[in-house]
Amino acid sequence: MTLSDTCRRALLLLSTALLIYIGASAQGGRRIREHEVQREETVYSIARRYGVAIDKVYELNPWARQQIKVGDKLLIPSTPATPATTSAASSSSQSPKKHRVETGETLYGISRSYGIDLADLLRANPGVTSSTVKVGMELVIPGAKGDSATTTAP
Structure with missing residues (x-):
């Protein structure tokens, strides 16, 4: 440039x-x-x-x-929190968070979007690597750093 x-x-x-x-x-x-x-x-x-x-x-x-x-x-x-967002966040602590891989996403990008380390994402999804991850695959998202509850997608 x-x-x-x-x-x-x-x-x-x-x-x-x-x-x-x-x-x-x-x-x-x-x-x-x-x-x-x-x-x-x-x-x-x-x-x-x-x-x-x-x-x-x-x-x-x-x-x-x-x-x-x-x-x-x-x-x-910035979008203000809506009642739907707030209720989704509170109900997310009741079950593990899942993420469906979409076109253009990478494991690194997914880990950053949830505020977690890539290593934690890989540990929560044994056998998944950057070369084996596919569009449509469902990943388990471990709790975000400093959070005991599982987080929703930001």
């Missing part, structure tokens, strides 16, 4: 953030957070991690439709 591309991206990011801030004020304080792209993350996995629609991520980061790289900063809309 050239310097002018970097400047263009930075200007786009700043102007988008300003527009969002202005719009958020008008919408009763909707908040935006920033996410730094990590290795093996996709826009899809990041959207799932924060529980937002991928279209909303692209709305705030139109440049990300072409390509994201490690270190890129994405603006992510």
Whole structure:
């Protein structure tokens, strides 16, 4: 990427953030957070991690439709907890959490989206490796760090 591309991206990011801030004020304080792209993350996995629609991520980061790289900063809309989200979180402690692998997901990305170590995810799913994981496969998600209860997908 050239310097002018970097400047263009930075200007786009700043102007988008300003527009969002202005719009958020008008919408009763909707908040935006920033996410730094990590290795093996996709826009899809990041959207799932924060529980937002991928279209909303692209709305705030139109440049990300072409390509994201490690270190890129994405603006992510915060969604307030809804009663459905709250009840799902409380009922999740009653049974082990499962995750169905979707297209484009990696074991590393799934572990990050649940806030757990990759090693813990692998221990909870004996025989599963990055080369054997398949779309549609159901994985057991062990409890998140510092949590005795199993967590729901963010």
